[in-house]
Amino acid sequence: LVPEKSVFEFEILGEAMNRAAIQLTAQSAELRAAGDRMQTAIEALEDAFVLYDSEDRLVMCNTRYKTFYQMSAPLLVPGARFEDILRDGALRGQYAEAVGREDEWVAERMAIHRAPESVFEQKLGDGRWLRIAERRTPEGGVVGIRVDITELKRAQERADAANRAKSEFLANMSHEIRTPLAGIIGMTDLALEGALSADQRDYVALSRSSAVSLLDIVNNILDFSKIEAGGIEVEHVPFQLEEALGDSFKMMRLRAQAKNLEFSVLDNSSLDRDLVGDPVRLRQIVVNLLGNAIKFSERGAVTLRIDAVGRSNDSVRLRFSVRDQGIGISEEQKARLFEPFRQADASTSRTYGGTGLGLAI
Incomplete structure (x- = not known):
């Protein structure tokens, strides 16, 4: 037999446990709902999203993230360690920079991951480029965003290639442009040694001065083009x-x-x-x-x-x-001193002439 008092206490305890179970069920449902809302939110992002906890274990990532790292997709599950995921991808050729130096590359990448306050670029094995931003969370984890910049990179490469082609063309034209100018200067020098009237001497001297000025401008443009094209060799x-x-x-x-x-x-x-x-x-x-x-x-x-x-x-x-x-020169203009084809302002170019290449060279 159980004393009446004990039965009463059991009833109270049972009611308390029922209430606790109901509360836990409600809280669990709220947590699941919050998690679902979070997952829905990160899935709506155009960019790749990933979150690691303070132990460097994967908490969550969106589908976009998995599409970037398809070779590592089987490991992209909650609880997986970042280094394990990274090393697996490196060994599978997922990262272009890691090929042939996997261990060294993983060590370099882990060093960046442990101090996640920078933005850097990463080339994947399939040729795509990502811009990666990682930040430390208040709890000590790491949150990261990956942005596909492949098209931006390709556009930049096309622009660089076009610029190099232009520079190579100008550099190759060096002889063809300079030779006629040198001929004009040489002929005017000979003319100035001859018998000329005062007016004729002034005309020839002006022609020579103009040719020398033009040669200086051409030399600067061609030299800068050679520098851009990688055609300048410094002698020793x-x-x-x-x-x-x-x-x-x-x-x-x-x-x-x-x-x-x-x-x-x-x-x-x-x-x-x-x-x-x-x-x-x-x-x-x-x-x-x-x-x-x-x-x-x-x-x-x-x-x-x-x-x-x-x-x-x-x-x-x-x-x-x-x-x-x-x-x-003003402080603002100083910041642009060594930019090519730059002068202080338009009035400077009109008043003093020049190409704005001297300091750049």
Whole structure:
């Protein structure tokens, strides 16, 4: 026999358990409904979505995600570890960058995954490109988005190929364009040595000056095109700094004198040996910098300073600094200094001419 009091307590306990079971059932239904709503939401995304927990186990992903990683699809189930999924895909050739270096690639990718605050691109084995963004969740998991950028990449590749073709064409035209201009300059030089009237001498001198200016512009355009086309080779030959730049300094001094500007070179390098490098390209860079300084200065002085800022037994680092009293440049314009075909503004091009390639080169 059970005491009446105990029967009463059992009834209370039974009612409490029933209520708890009902509440748990309701909460489970709510959780399932919330999960269904979440799954419906991520399935509606155009991009691939994935969520891993703090133990790096898969929580959920949408169908779009599985279509990107079809080779790993059998492993894309809740509870699967990210590294296992990743390694399986690498071994199956799912990632283009991993082929032939699977272990190394998995280690690199895991390092990015453990610090998921970056956006990067990934090429798949089937040729598609993805842009991947991963972020750490408050609970310590990782949420990720994959965007298919294949068409964007292909458009960029087509544009790059067209640009290279243009640059290669211009680079190949170098001889055909420069030779006639050099011929014009040579003929005008011969004409200036002959007996000419004052007017004729002015006309021929103007023709020569125009041809030289045109040759400078053509040289810059062709050199920049060669750089873009990968056709510029930097030489490594012995040379002396003064010998390489001396004639250029004389030419710059004449240009400065024509504008009533002072011109000076302060060589503090104290070089006692020949250098090894590309004197032609060095001369081109220095002439471009000095030419800009003289072109944009209407008064004062233009000074080139050469300093040795690093020296060892077999190398020296030289710094060439140009100081002038030109028109100045705003902070906004400084950000665009080395962009090709750029000048401060349209009025600068109209007033001073040029292609906007000197600093880019």
